[in-house]
Amino acid sequence: MYLKMTNKRVVDLLLALVGGAIASVGYFYLEDWYRLPLVFSGLLLAVVFLIFMVRDGRAGPEPPVRPADGGSVPPSGRLTEIVLLNEEDQALTSWTLYGKTGMVIGRDSGENQVNINLASSAYASTVEIEHAALNYAAGCWYVEDLDSKNGVSVQKEDKRKYKLAPGQPCRLSTGDILYIGLVRLMVR
Structure with a gap:
């Protein structure tokens, strides 16, 4: 074994x-x-x-997070959404993670469609069409840079910012800030 x-x-x-x-x-x-x-x-x-x-x-991997009836709050520590932040740390829009196992972050451009579309964000020019991927595995969410020009960084709770190498996933936690180019997304 x-x-x-x-x-x-x-x-x-x-x-x-x-x-x-x-x-x-x-x-x-x-x-x-x-x-x-x-x-x-x-x-x-x-x-x-x-x-x-x-x-x-x-012990096998935990099942993916599924929406509960009535929209109740998931167990503590579970990531439920990605939130687009403005310069004053205010939420502009959000995307739910419920029932998903993978999401692509980028800009919609006619032929392709991404799950988290940052085309209307203030710094959309720093975001590639398919910039990053979010994947759910073994009970955790991970972010991965899809070999983008402007890169992906993760700011953890300790305020340290880590630049990701393409193809190297990083485990996400509640409160992490993703930098997709210059666009900031909060994980909660």
Whole structure:
């Protein structure tokens, strides 16, 4: 069985190894009354965290976010929309992410149609026809630069701005600001 080693699985594995080390130290180096409880505790710790690691590896991807009846608010941490911002950080228009698994950001130009059309934005001249893509995978939304001239950047909560390399997706979080050329889109 192949497990993709995420940060959580690496921590689970390290904690299982620590449990094994505790059991080994107790078994080989201790001779007092607390030898048996220490060995048992170390083995229990190792087994529990190995089970966590394997169980997390078997969990499938989360289903895409679907609209709820009556427009109720989705679970915390879920991205629900992309909002076009003006210079004063006011929302001009928005696009919903509900029920979608992929969206193209760019400018409509007769022959093509994009999901997020920035043709009427103030800085539309810095946006290419197919500039960036949003994709939903494994319970998260990602943005990817489609080899655009003016690039795609993401400003995270810590106010740091990251320029994306073409073809390298970046995971999005609530509150992130996307820079599509000079156009700003907020993810929420």
